[in-house]
Amino acid sequence: NAGVTQTPKFQVLKTGQSMTLQCAQDMNHEYMSWYRQDPGMGLRLIHYSVGAGITDQGEVPNGYNVSRSTTEDFPLRLLSAAPSQTSVYFCASSGTSGYNEQFFGPGTRLTVL
Amino acid sequence: QKEVEQDPGPLSVPEGAIVSLNCTYSNSAFQYFMWYRQYSRKGPELLMYTYSSGNKEDGRFTAQVDKSSKYISLFIRDSQPSDSATYLCAMRAFNKFYFGSGTKLNVKP
Numbered sequence: 686n687a688g689v690t691q692t693p694k695f696q697v698l699k700t701g702q703s704m705t706l707q708c709a710q711d712m713n714h715e716y717m718s719w720y721r722q723d724p725g726m727g728l729r730l731i732h733y734s735v736g737a738g739i740t741d742q743g744e745v746p747n748g749y750n751v752s753r754s755t756t757e758d759f760p761l762r763l764l765s766a767a768p769s770q771t772s773v774y775f776c777a778s779s780g781t782s783g784y785n786e787q788f789f790g791p792g793t794r795l796t797v798l
Numbered sequence: 799q800k801e802v803e804q805d806p807g808p809l810s811v812p813e814g815a816i817v818s819l820n821c822t823y824s825n826s827a828f829q830y831f832m833w834y835r836q837y838s839r840k841g842p843e844l845l846m847y848t849y850s851s852g853n854k855e856d857g858r859f860t861a862q863v864d865k866s867s868k869y870i871s872l873f874i875r876d877s878q879p880s881d882s883a884t885y886l887c888a889m890r891a892f893n894k895f896y897f898g899s900g901t902k903l904n905v906k907p
Contacts, residue, residue: 728842730896786844787895
């Protein structure tokens with residue numbers, strides 16, 4: 686099991702560029718989510734999904750799009766990158782019944798110039 | 799007001815000390831309470847979780863939840879240099895997780 690994988694590990698963008706952060710899991714988890722982590726702010730939920738075809742917004746969804754066409758993949762799209770989106774992005778997955786541990790990927794460090 | 803408030807630290811303690819990490823919350827809908835450990839440049843990993851008031855012990859770690867006061871704590875006994883990391887409290891309401899801002903702990907040999 687690879688667990689939760691994220692690509693790329695690092696990315697530098699210019700303001701206005703778009704890109705997609707990839708996330709995949711091989712644990713057949715229904716629940717997947719994206720967080721951003723900024724100094725002093727902890728982890729903040731961007732978007733989440735409880736299954737293929739179902740997504741919903743978290744705390745800080747503006748400027749980001751998601752879709753979930755398969756159980757395994759949950760890409761995060763930045764439509765028009767802004768310096769305020771400079772952050773470390775984590776993808777996570779878990780089951781949905783009762784309590785299920787949320788497993789995190791290694792993160793993507795994004796800098797927007 | 800943030801849903802989850804965590805003492806920011808940082809904390810620096812000598813090896814062998816007892817460490818206390820704390821969070822408060824405002825949302826009565828939180829069902830599960832978790833502590834994550836995050837090493838530098840890594841993703842968070844789950845340390846402990848609980849869903850009821852009281853204490854839960856796992857080796858040198860004890861998680862404490864007081865739902866009436868909306869307060870949770872993590873105690874680390876006999877702290878080790880390998881415990882040096884950022885500790886994040888987290889809470890779950892239905893399908894959403896809310897994290898504290900994290901407390902950076904340094905255990906000096």
